[in-house]
Amino acid sequence: MIELLAGIPITPLLFxxxxxxxxxxxxxxxxxxxxxxxxLYAQGIPGVFLxxxxxxxxxxxxxxxxxxxxxxxxxxxxxxxxxxxxxxASAVIGHVTGGFACVTxxxxxxxxxxxGSGPATVAAIxxxxxxxxxxVGYKPAFAGAVASTxxxxxxxxxPSNPMIIYGxxxxxxxxxxxxAGIVPGLLTGVILIAASWWLCRRYGFVGGDERPSGKRLLxxxxxxxxxxxxxxxxxxxxxxxxxTPTEASVVAAVYGLLxxxxxxxxxxxxxxxxxxxxxxxxxxxxxxxVGLASGFGxxxxxxxxxxxxxxxxxxxxxxxxxxxxIINTGLIIIGTFMETLATIILLTPILxxxxxxxxVDPIHFGILLVITSEIGFLTPPLGVxxxxxxxxxxxxxxxxxxxxxxxxxxxTLVTVLLTAVPxxxxxxxxxxx
Amino acid sequence: MSGPxxxxxxxxxxTPLLRWLDRSEEILGVALLVLLGVFLTAQxxxxxxxxxxxxxxxxxxxxxxxxxxxxxxxxxxxxxLHIRVEAGLLLFPxxxxxxxxxxxxxxxxxxxxxxxxxxxxxxMSSADGSFRLQSTGxxxxxxxxxxxxxxxxxxxxxxxxxxxxxxxxxxEVKHA
Numbered sequence: 001m002i003e004l005l006a007g008i009p010i011t012p013l014l015f016x017x018x019x020x021x022x023x024x025x026x027x028x029x030x031x032x033x034x035x036x037x038x039x040l041y042a043q044g045i046p047g048v049f050l051x052x053x054x055x056x057x058x059x060x061x062x063x064x065x066x067x068x069x070x071x072x073x074x075x076x077x078x079x080x081x082x083x084x085x086x087x088x089a090s091a092v093i094g095h096v097t098g099g100f101a102c103v104t105x106x107x108x109x110x111x112x113x114x115x116g117s118g119p120a121t122v123a124a125i126x127x128x129x130x131x132x133x134x135x136v137g138y139k140p141a142f143a144g145a146v147a148s149t150x151x152x153x154x155x156x157x158x159p160s161n162p163m164i165i166y167g168x169x170x171x172x173x174x175x176x177x178x179x180a181g182i183v184p185g186l187l188t189g190v191i192l193i194a195a196s197w198w199l200c201r202r203y204g205f206v207g208g209d210e211r212p213s214g215k216r217l218l219x220x221x222x223x224x225x226x227x228x229x230x231x232x233x234x235x236x237x238x239x240x241x242x243x244t245p246t247e248a249s250v251v252a253a254v255y256g257l258l259x260x261x262x263x264x265x266x267x268x269x270x271x272x273x274x275x276x277x278x279x280x281x282x283x284x285x286x287x288x289x290v291g292l293a294s295g296f297g298x299x300x301x302x303x304x305x306x307x308x309x310x311x312x313x314x315x316x317x318x319x320x321x322x323x324x325x326i327i328n329t330g331l332i333i334i335g336t337f338m339e340t341l342a343t344i345i346l347l348t349p350i351l352x353x354x355x356x357x358x359x360v361d362p363i364h365f366g367i368l369l370v371i372t373s374e375i376g377f378l379t380p381p382l383g384v385x386x387x388x389x390x391x392x393x394x395x396x397x398x399x400x401x402x403x404x405x406x407x408x409x410x411x412t413l414v415t416v417l418l419t420a421v422p423x424x425x426x427x428x429x430x431x432x433x
Numbered sequence: 434m435s436g437p438x439x440x441x442x443x444x445x446x447x448t449p450l451l452r453w454l455d456r457s458e459e460i461l462g463v464a465l466l467v468l469l470g471v472f473l474t475a476q477x478x479x480x481x482x483x484x485x486x487x488x489x490x491x492x493x494x495x496x497x498x499x500x501x502x503x504x505x506x507x508x509x510x511x512x513x514l515h516i517r518v519e520a521g522l523l524l525f526p527x528x529x530x531x532x533x534x535x536x537x538x539x540x541x542x543x544x545x546x547x548x549x550x551x552x553x554x555x556x557m558s559s560a561d562g563s564f565r566l567q568s569t570g571x572x573x574x575x576x577x578x579x580x581x582x583x584x585x586x587x588x589x590x591x592x593x594x595x596x597x598x599x600x601x602x603x604x605e606v607k608h609a
Contacts, residue, residue: 024537025522026544027515029506034544047551048558051580055499055555059576061491064473064498067466067505070607119607161609243477250473273463277508280462281606284505285515291502339516340609373609381520384607 005042010303014039014296028342029285033292039299053298054291061246062168063290066116067283068249069159072256073115074275076230077124079260079267084224085110086128091220093193095212098200100136101146102193104129108150109189112157113231114252116164118340118377122151122388130392138205144393145403146196148385152374152411153192155340157185158235159252161286162373163366164245165341168290169297169348172362174245178238179429180363181370187424188371188414195410226259239432289345297349306353313354320358324365324419327351328372332412335376336383343376344369360422367425371415378404378411455598458511458586462504469497489568496566496576503583510590513599514606538595545588552581 005013017038021031037050076082089107093099107125115121126147133143155162158178167174221228234252237243243251260267300306317323334343348369355365377385380401390400418424453460472494479485509515525533556577558564564573 021537021540022518023521023524024533024540025517025519026537026541027517029515030541030544033548034540037544037547046554047547048554051548051552051555051584055577055580058499058502059495061495063502064469064494067501068470068473071466071470117607118609123607155609247473247477250470251477253470254474276463276466277459278604278606280459280466280501280505281509281512281514281604282505282608283466283502284462284507285509285606286608287502288506288509289516337518337520342516377609384609388605388607 005038006044008042010039010043010299011305013042014299018296027285028339028346029289029292032289032296032346036292036295036299040295050292050295053295054288057294058287058291060168061244062164062174063287065159065164065174065246065249066161066286067279068246068253069116069161069164070120070282071275071279072249072252073117073120073124074278075253075256075260075267075272076111076114076227077120078271078275079256080264081114081227081230081256081259082107082111082124083128084220084227084264086125086132088220088224088228091212091217096197098197098205100129100133100138101143101196101200101205104133104143104146105150105153105189105193105196108147108153109157109186110228110231112153112155112185113235114159114227114256115154116159116161118151118154118374119384119388120151121154122147122385123392125150126389126392130389133205134393136205138200139203139403140393141395141399141403142199142203142205144386144389144395144400145407147392148378148383148389148400148404149192149196149407149411151385151388152377153185153189155373156181156188156367156370158182158238159245159249160370162340162344162370165286165290166344166348166366166369169293169345170352170362170366172366175238176363176429176433177366178235178245179432180367180425183428184367184371184414184418184425188374188411191410191414192407195407199406226263230255230259286341289342293345293349300349306350309350310354310357314357318358320355320360321420323358324355324360324368325416327355328368328415328419331369331372332375332379332415335372336379337381338376339382339384340373340376344373361426363429364422364425368415368419371411371418375408375411375415378408455600458504458507462501462508465497465501465504469494469501472497487568492566492569492571496571499576500579503579506583507586507590510587511594511600512604513594514604516608538591542588542591545584545591548584549581549588552577552584555580 014035018031018035021034037047040047040049086107089103093102108121111121111124130143130147134140158181160181163177164174167177234248238245238248377383380397386400390397476490522530522533559573559577562572
């Protein structure tokens with residue numbers, strides 16, 4: 001058996017066994033580990049290499065932030081912080097044409113500054129805004145599409161779980177990535193608000209009948225002050241160099257707990273347990289991929305597979321824009337059926353050496369991974385944001401997939417823009433460095 | 434993939450002790466996560482008030498985290514929440530899908546057993562106490578121990594799932 005395996009070249013053995021296992025429905029983490037183990041056996045390397053690398057990679061301080069940002073997001077959703085943010089967004093732009101759609105995007109931007117997850121942002125804001133939109137006459141499918149799209153900002157506006165994972169796997173500063181996400185995040189948010197305004201005008205969805213008033217705005221700001229303080233503490237702490245992202249994630253969770261229990265008094269212990277359990281489940285299922293993928297990544301490096309890919313690509317084109325656009329296209333296609341974090345863990349060790357060889361800044365590439373993941377959230381068959389929103393809007397996947405097409409086109413244009421102009425992503429980190 | 438069938442419902446643990454045991458990895462995982470949160474909060478507070486940072490605390494935090502993660506992997510196996518390409522099995526003709534699913538789970542089971550075995554090797558390599566954490570002096574035996582425990586329990590959970598022991602409530606988890 002071993003002799004037979006040893007006869008197969010490394011690359012087909014590694015990727016072939018991995019793909020077969022994936023098709024058979026084996027979890028991505030375990031499929032990566034099994035493919036690695038097979039190559040280890042074939043090469044006569046002791047199998048203890050696999051648990052050893054998995055342990056060493058998981059033993060990483062930045063990764064601790066993943067479960068705690070998940071926890072913080074749930075606590076802030078259950079604790080009533082998202083409700084205050086929706087009220088505030090409504091007081092700011094609720095009165096304009098298509099106001100409720102714009103409010104949804106703006107509220108998602110606020111929530112994204114506390115949450116590192118796309119679908120969690122859809123759940124937190126969509127639960128409140130989708131019924132509000134349908135009540136004033138929006139088509140449910142369109143309302144769901146708006147919330148799904150706004151929710152994608154959850155991973156661009158920091159904190160961001162994909163950025164943490166990319167930073168750990170690609171050895172890039174998570175703090176720098178968080179800083180880099182601000183300008184593209186705000187830009188994308190503003191573009192999406194403009195787009196929803198334009199779409200609502202075309203479809204004839206009007207705004208709320210409430211008049212804008214300074215008094216109402218002031219009241220909303222005051223009522224939301226505890227919710228607004230969260231991103232100030234968390235992000236201000238990270239950018240000011242006061243906290244590491246990991247410390248900030250814990251501060252965010254404790255803050256969410258305190259405000260939910262003592263200030264808004266909406267958080268029940270049952271929900272706290274639910275939030276903790278979710279953090280454990282997400283932490284376990286995501287981090288185990290990072291662990292089991294590390295052996296795979298080591299083998300790739302050892303057998304120079306990324307270098308071969310880089311050499312092959314550089315022979316063919318040395319134009320960073322063209323190569324990045326091809327990679328983006330591939331990522332968008334993969335994003336239709338693969339889970340975001342798994343894609344990042346799997347492809348970062350293969351693609352990062354290639355783009356670095358082209359002179360692309362790893363931080364810029366991280367932002368491109370995030371924006372293509374945003375599109376992946378919105379494209380069936382695996383469009384996690386759509387799954388969350390269709391449940392709330394009570395529409396089918398087909399209906400919401402059609403309604404979200406204009407937003408996918410816009411995000412694709414944003415992807416081209418972010419690819420062509422690296423300065424959008426790199427300007428702020430360079431300024432603050 | 435498929436939800437619990439009526440037959441699966443019948444074989445749920447019946448006594449309170451078994452029901453509690455059935456959730457033990459979740460409860461322990463949550464408890465350790467809370468402990469981890471307490472340690473991290475203490476670390477932040479101490480750094481701000483006293484300007485102190487203890488390397489032994491950071492070691493405990495890192496080891497707690499690994500235990501939480503590897504227990505979380507077991508809990509995720511119990512609830513069938515590990516990230517997979519769900520569309521993969523759809524490539525097979527309909528009558529072959531259950532067969533392919535069984536084959537996948539069999540290979541997955543074999544992999545979990547293999548990692549349990551190599552995990553035991555890892556633990557045994559540190560059993561003489563030669564590898565220790567720098568500040569606390571704890572033998573690496575203890576942190577390493579979770580690796581075979583986790584993969585052994587994952588294999589058990591997979592087998593139980595296949596034979597119909599499934600959680601009462603399903604949970605929607607948002608990964609990214």
